[in-house]
Each structure stands twice: as C-alpha cells, then as structure tokens.
Amino acid sequence: MSNFRIFKQVPRLLFGENSINRLAELVPAKKDPKDYYVFIIDDVHKDSNIVSRLNLTNADFIEYFPASKKEPATYQVDEIKERIMKEKGNQKPISIIGIGGGSSMDVAKAISVVLCNEGSSSLYQGWDLVPNPGIHKIGIPTVAGSGAEASRTAVLMGKDRKFGINSDFSMFDAIILDRTLIKNVPTNQRFHSGMDCYIHCVESLQGTMINELARGYASKALDLCELVFLADGDDDMLMTASYLGGVSIVNSEVGVCHALSYGLSLELGYRHGYANCIAFDVLEEYYGPYVEKFRKMLKKHNIVLPKGVTKSLDSAALNRMVEMTLRMERPLTNALGENWKQILTPDKILQLYARM
C-alpha cells in the first residue's frame, strides 16, 4: 500500500503583479480593538516601498528580522515571541505575516507555532511534534527559490544542529506570489536562492521517495528554473518555479546536497542557498548532468563560487559537519538507498567537504 505522507497544500494563493496590495483579502479581519497582526519582515525592506504598501497600524507588531546576517535560530524565535507577549499583555495576534526569503518566512511559521505551544521552538524541531494548531499565517516571498512559501518546514539553527519544525501547523494558510517584490533582489542572492529551487528539484527527481504527483511539480519547477537561468524566463516564472518546487519537496525529499550544505551553514554560517551552491558544485558523482547545467548557469550569470571554504576549519569543526550530515538519514536514504552509510562514509564526506 502507498505509504506516501498526506500531501499538504497551502489552501489559498494570490498570484500576480502587485497582488501584495490585496493582502486584506487573505488576512482575518480585525473585529476587536485589541486585535493585531504580527509582521516578520526581512530588514532589507525596512525603508522600502514594500512596507509602505502594507497598511500597518500602530496596533500591529512589526519585527524587522536580520535575515541576511545568518540562518535564523531557535533562540531568536523564542526571543521574538517573548517580546510580542510582553508588549501585548499575552494577547495573541490574529495573523502573522512573514515577508522575505525563506528565513523570514520560516521565522513567521515558527512564531506561529510557539505562540500556541509551550516552551522553546527547539522543542518542536522534528516531525509532527507540534500538538496545538498555530496562529493563522501568511507567507509573502520577496526572494524566490526556497519554496518556504509552500512547505510545512521552518528550518532553524539550534545549538548544535540545523533542523526543521515539520508540522501541519507550520504551514501557511495563504501566500502571495507577487513578482514586483523580487525585482530588486541582488544578482547573487537571486541566483543562490533560485538554485535552492533547482537543486532541491534535482534531489527530489533523482531520489527514490517520489511519486508521479510530486514529480509533476518538481519537473515543471526544474523546467522553469532552466528557462529563467539559461534562457529568457521572467520573474513570474521564477516565482512559479519556487512555489511548485516547494510543493514537490513537501511531498518527496532532498538529497546529498542538502545533507552537506547543512554542515556548511552550521560551521561557517553560510546562508542556505549559498551553501547549497557550494556543495552542489562538487557532486558530479551523484547529480552529473545537472551539475554540468548548474555550471553553465553560474557562467551565464557571472557567479564565482569561493574555493577552499573548509580549509580554515579545525578537525573538531569538520567532525561536527560530518555528524550533521550523517544525521540527515531521510535525505540520504532518498538519494542513495537504504545502504547509504556504506556509500557516504565519514571519510567520503570529509573528501567532499575538502573539495568545496
């Protein structure tokens, strides 16, 4: 019998130019003077015209999240929750709106969870550990590629690991896909984030834990990525690729690249998309033709990846990275089968890291 997980989807989407102006159609209406929304906004947008289009009121709680500094962490989520509850006298918001890339959206998801569940967000890292439904939440990507808008996952850095909250209650109730929000993303960030989509589609399609429905999403997202990064595909296509790729990955699994890139983020603090690019570039052995195509994309967009990034790390750090990778059992099973430990040994992992 099929043992695929229940395929979860965001039930409501708004798509198209300036659809962010229609946020009010998706958000629950304020009925009481105490009602308020929480906005988690990537701090690069602090003085942008995105914020001016949100109809913020004094009652709303605005958090500018420093997403470009490093990967979001559980302690940050916990701290923001504390501040919200303190400022609002324990009154919960009626909706949380996450605006930014994967990090800001993931923080919004995680705050939605911890506002309705006791204790630290680190308690809920794992699969289906969240007992109570979270606050209503909306995701609005301003960088495309992570697929966080489509997924159940809120990836957070803990003390010694990078790990996702994966729950039906960490999924957005609605999302807005508005291409005008991604038009000013710097070239490098646009590329790294777009490649996050490309890479997880490759891992999904090349893995064993996929079905025809998820394949439909992943292959369409992959085609669109290629149109965007190797031909003349536009921002609507990139937005669509990010969303469809995200849906696919909710319902399949990543692979070797994500397993290695988590180690890079853990010890070097690299952002997820960037770390994925660095890792993917040494994975010809597993994803040959796609790595070739990825290098064409790098060239076309004049993106130069650093080399020797793990040289400065001591053996303790490298060991933590190997351990982080070995924890990624499901992605590695997806990529390499049940015997993955015989294929991706600690030595092999170190060799791969050494080439990055």
Add this chain to the structure above:
Amino acid sequence: MSNFRIFKQVPRLLFGENSINRLAELVPAKKDPKDYYVFIIDDVHKDSNIVSRLNLTNADFIEYFPASKKEPATYQVDEIKERIMKEKGNQKPISIIGIGGGSSMDVAKAISVVLCNEGSSSLYQGWDLVPNPGIHKIGIPTVAGSGAEASRTAVLMGKDRKFGINSDFSMFDAIILDRTLIKNVPTNQRFHSGMDCYIHCVESLQGTMINELARGYASKALDLCELVFLADGDDDMLMTASYLGGVSIVNSEVGVCHALSYGLSLELGYRHGYANCIAFDVLEEYYGPYVEKFRKMLKKHNIVLPKGVTKSLDSAALNRMVEMTLRMERPLTNALGENWKQILTPDKILQLYARM
C-alpha cells in the same frame, strides 16, 4: 493590479496505489453514535471491490448515483438531500465522500452545499452565491480527467441550462488519487474523460485569462496527457494530469469547446467528456495543432466519434443550444477576447454544430 481570483487548492491529498485504504486518515472521526458519513458512489461500482474497501457501517448513508445515464441534475441533488435528512431525522453527516467520475464528485459537492444552505441546489448555480460553509467532503476519482477533484465547481443540469455551483464551499477538503481505482475503466470512457483534461488544458493555455502559475499546471497536465494517450504514460500520470489540469482550470478558464459542448449535453444528454470530444473535433479554426494531435489520439485508441449528431434536432432545440453557448461569456471572452460576439455569432455557432 493583478485581478486574478484567489487561487484555491484542496489542502490535503493522498496519492498512490491503494491509498483508498487510508480514507480514515482524511475523514473526521466519528465521536457520537449519531455521527455518520454520506457516500455518493457511481452505481457502476455497486458490486465492486471498491465498495468493500470503504469500511461502511450501517449508520452510513450510501447513495449509488446513476452517473452513466446522464449529466447530474439539480433535482437529483435536492431529492438526495431530502432523503438523507428524512432518514437521519435532520441530523447532518460529518463528512460526504464522493466516489466516481466528475458527476458523482460534483453531486457530493452539491449535497455538501445544500445540506448547509436553504432551498434547492439551483439557487446556488453561479459564482460565489453560497453563504454558509458546506459539510466536510472528500473526493475520490475512479475515472480520471474531469479535474472535479481539484475544482470549486459542481456542474449540474438545471431546467434549461447546464451550470456550475462555483464557491469556496464547493471545494473538497481532501482527495485521494489512487491509480488502482481507474484501472478497469472502459477504453472509451477513459478516453473521453482523459480528453476532458486535455481539452480544458488547451483552452486554458490558449486563452487570455491565464497566469504563469496556472500555465505551469496546465502545461504539465497537457504533457502528461500526451504521454498517456500518445506514448506509454501510465495511470499515475493520468491521475496526476487530471488533478493538475483541474487546478489549472480553477485558476484560468475554459474556451470555445466547453461553450459548445454544454449545448450538446443539454439537448442530447451527452456526458461531458464525450460532448467535449465531439465539439473539439470541429474546432481546427481555434485550436489547430491541438485538434491535429487529438485526432492522432483518437486513431491510436481506435475511438470513432459519431457524425451528424445534430441532424435529428429541430430548430427550437438548436436555438436552445445556441443560447446555451452564448451564455458562456467568460469562456468565450477567454478564448476570443472582448469582441467574441462578433466572432462567434449565432450563425457561426449553428455552422459548427452542423459539422458535429
């Protein structure tokens, strides 16, 4: 600003072989002895092993719907509702499960609506006319192609027109896509229903009311239809095509073929997929290369469409068909632009019907 409708999606899906056995994971649990489910099941399955897998209890209300006879009608929906309420002493079910093709699923959707809204189902034919949320409902296609599993629409024959209930409350809460359920569909029905998907994807992609996201769904569904009907695509692909095509059409619009096929169904009682095939075969002028490909599919599957189907109709019947077609303003605007009335005149419609 974007004026696309809010893109609605079924929030939970189960995909894969024998996933019907996992229905209990999707249906609300019975908590009270009075709790029951309503099953609307295409009567071709009456003695099949599909029914034996449903764990039906004596408390449940089972309706075998004669879907193969003709298009479902508002009076049938109203009559089933009356019987349910009478038999159950006005206690409503906690879920309605529609099992069959588009007709049986549409009847399930419509019953969900009328159980929570006063009066006849005919009152709700139109767009967003349903005030109260319907009963929880699940769709399980046993014929692939209509996309009814993905859509907000419950198409019903009224006294003088075929028309859909289109509401957020006529959308399934969950669906099951299990290829084992479609393996015994007769060749002709499989073809006609599959072509419903192919044709509405063509209409969607060739129309003006589409965006990149809906295009992603429609083009993937179209590719899968071609793999299934012109190459060696399998039933998982057909299930996926039907679903993705349905999602696309919720978020774009059909075209000339559907506008004409509704007339055929109204006067000749033809099932939707069959009527679409007959109409599409004369639409080279609008969908040239796709009609060519459709004819290749007909040939490959040894499907022979009837000719001269409108010859026996009197002018009153033909006029009703023309009127039915002219009512399809949105599809015809999608296909032919704002000036569609100058292109698709009553004379032109009669000429097209005469060629069928």
